[in-house]
Amino acid sequence: MDFNSDVYIKRLARYYRRLVHLRQYGVLRVSSEELATHIKISPSQVRTDLSKLGVGQSGYGYRINNLIAELEKLLGVDKRNNMILVGVGKLGQALLTYNGFSKYSFNFMAAFDINPQLQGETFGMLLEPVKSIKELPYYLATHKVSIAALAVDPESVQSVVDILVAGGVKGIWNFAPRFPEVPDGVVIENVHIQESLLKLSFRLEESRVENNLTN
Amino acid sequence: MDFNSDVYIKRLARYYRRLVHLRQYGVLRVSSEELATHIKISPSQVRTDLSKLGVGQSGYGYRINNLIAELEKLLGVDKRNNMILVGVGKLGQALLTYNGFSKYSFNFMAAFDINPQLQGETFGMLLEPVKSIKELPYYLATHKVSIAALAVDPESVQSVVDILVAGGVKGIWNFAPRFPEVPDGVVIENVHIQESLLKLSFRLEESRVENNLTN
DNA sequence: TAGATTGTTAATCGATTAACAATC
DNA sequence: TAGATTGTTAATCGATTAACAATC
Structure with a gap:
């Protein structure tokens, strides 16, 4: 795992947004399992990604506030x-x-x-x-x-x-x-x-072919 | 190489846009080397990606029109x-x-x-x-x-x-x-x-740290 | 023919997952 | 203590590159 790669950074941003969202609902802690759902990332991936932040507690999970604080530092969102x-x-x-x-x-x-x-x-x-x-x-x-x-x-x-x-x-x-x-x-x-629109169109085309549809 | 992966599709879209751009200037053929420049993709990657389209000619390169036609079919852009x-x-x-x-x-x-x-x-x-x-x-x-x-x-x-x-x-x-x-x-x-903005911010933060800048 | 450039594939590199010992 | 869940790492999976024989 490369803590510099584009895919990794993308996931960090995604964790952050998800955590802020969860916090709004008063959630105080999450497990890797819970954080992983709804964001198309595996629990295993979540743990590997977050391990170096030193916020996780065995048997408990992650304190949302601490995790958010760490991510904000990394993402440069802790300042104006x-x-x-x-x-x-x-x-x-x-x-x-x-x-x-x-x-x-x-x-x-x-x-x-x-x-x-x-x-x-x-x-x-x-x-x-x-x-x-x-x-x-x-x-x-x-x-x-x-x-x-x-x-x-x-x-x-x-x-x-x-x-x-x-x-x-x-x-x-x-x-x-x-x-x-x-x-x-x-x-x-x-x-x-x-390019985003073209990607969508490609996958649409591909799924049409898979399903033998002419339209 | 997986001809279905997200990264591959993204590159196809990028080739297509680049080729349309080059065609505007009257370019009729490109080599993998030429196509690769300016779009942050390696010539080797270009050849691997495009090989299955069957448009390339050894010693000559790719006819832009043919390549565009093939990509338009794949991308579903050959129709309204x-x-x-x-x-x-x-x-x-x-x-x-x-x-x-x-x-x-x-x-x-x-x-x-x-x-x-x-x-x-x-x-x-x-x-x-x-x-x-x-x-x-x-x-x-x-x-x-x-x-x-x-x-x-x-x-x-x-x-x-x-x-x-x-x-x-x-x-x-x-x-x-x-x-x-x-x-x-x-x-x-x-x-x-x-997420795109957060990614940018992360890399900015990272580069600040690398250069020991406080701002 | 000589030169250019493809397509292919083995080697390399990188990312993800699965499993589980360690820990709270 | 029993149960839950992390962090770690080896195994797996996937993507990229380098090299070159084949070909135009």
């Missing part, structure tokens, strides 16, 4: 995370108005777009109106930004990434269907929604 | 795919107005929401205004729907899924942070955007 958004199209607006990030400590502080029509508008929890991309370098020089979300069109991705990197941004959350180049030390997470 | 949307919040609206799906044969035909204020409105390419969820069973009985996108709140996911399944929908593209139960034969793809 400032985000900015570049690209305020419909997808960008959806990100700004979605309130499912702030409960995990992530908040959009500012948003940037090239379209002058959008500049000056506000969305969601945004305290300041949308700014011009020209203001981005100055903003980065004067504010601490941990993550920049990117919802610009594919052609502009690399140039925006370059501005962000030059401005010292270390975390990039990219929604455009491209894989921009980033230097070492900059972490990029690509969310490729079209 | 009717989609509907349930849940027309900001995220739903972003999906409706995003025009990156239709070029891969996916089109939203109708959208449903419980909110009466939204009913009657139109978004993006939608031909008919947003309908009440009450109309969903009748719609499903009278139209062929291959994929239903779900952007409702987490509490409603399972009940909407039940309606969809009862109506014969075989493909569900779920954007709500839950894992609804579906019977065999129904394919579900979960897009968990919060």
Whole structure:
């Protein structure tokens, strides 16, 4: 087991979300068995993953609060995370108005777009109106930004990434269907929604074939 | 190599998108080496993945058109795919107005929401205004729907899924942070955007620790 | 023919599971 | 103490890579 692999990190995030959910219902402890149900992970996998956190107690399970605390440290959710958004199209607006990030400590502080029509508008929890991309370098020089979300069109991705990197941004959350180049030390997470749809379509096709259906 | 695994399907989708991109620039053939660059996949992996498609030619590479044609069959993109949307919040609206799906044969035909204020409105390419969820069973009985996108709140996911399944929908593209139960034969793809953000945050945290930075 | 590049497979690498001793 | 459940590790399973003979 590699405590660095993509699959492992994905599971950590999943445990965390599940635990927060369970805590809402007043649950105080879980066994690996209980935690494993509903999240498509085996109990054995849960134990292997969580063992290094040192929170488990034989014969008892895991104290939810302790487990959450450890995971929050690992996931960097134990502190405030400032985000900015570049690209305020419909997808960008959806990100700004979605309130499912702030409960995990992530908040959009500012948003940037090239379209002058959008500049000056506000969305969601945004305290300041949308700014011009020209203001981005100055903003980065004067504010601490941990993550920049990117919802610009594919052609502009690399140039925006370059501005962000030059401005010292270390975390990039990219929604455009491209894989921009980033230097070492900059972490990029690509969310490729079209690929997700194609995956679904493949499995659908495959299951149609298995069942000899023509439609 | 398992020609059914999640990682393999993900790569197929990625090859396909890349090939369509290259074709736009008039490229007629690629080698595994060329196809592999820019998409974070090794040439060796490309050859293993594509070998069963029977399109490659020794000493020459792959004819882009042939490869695309084969992948389109596998991915079910060689025909029109009717989609509907349930849940027309900001995220739903972003999906409706995003025009990156239709070029891969996916089109939203109708959208449903419980909110009466939204009913009657139109978004993006939608031909008919947003309908009440009450109309969903009748719609499903009278139209062929291959994929239903779900952007409702987490509490409603399972009940909407039940309606969809009862109506014969075989493909569900779920954007709500839950894992609804579906019977065999129904394919579900979960897009968990919060987990994606948490993954990014974890790697950022990790890289901070590696570099002994406090911020 | 010479050069290029595939498809194949054995070797390697990595991830998951099963089983159970240790422990609360 | 008896029962429950962890953490550990060997075994298994699956995915990736490297190397090269086959082929165009």
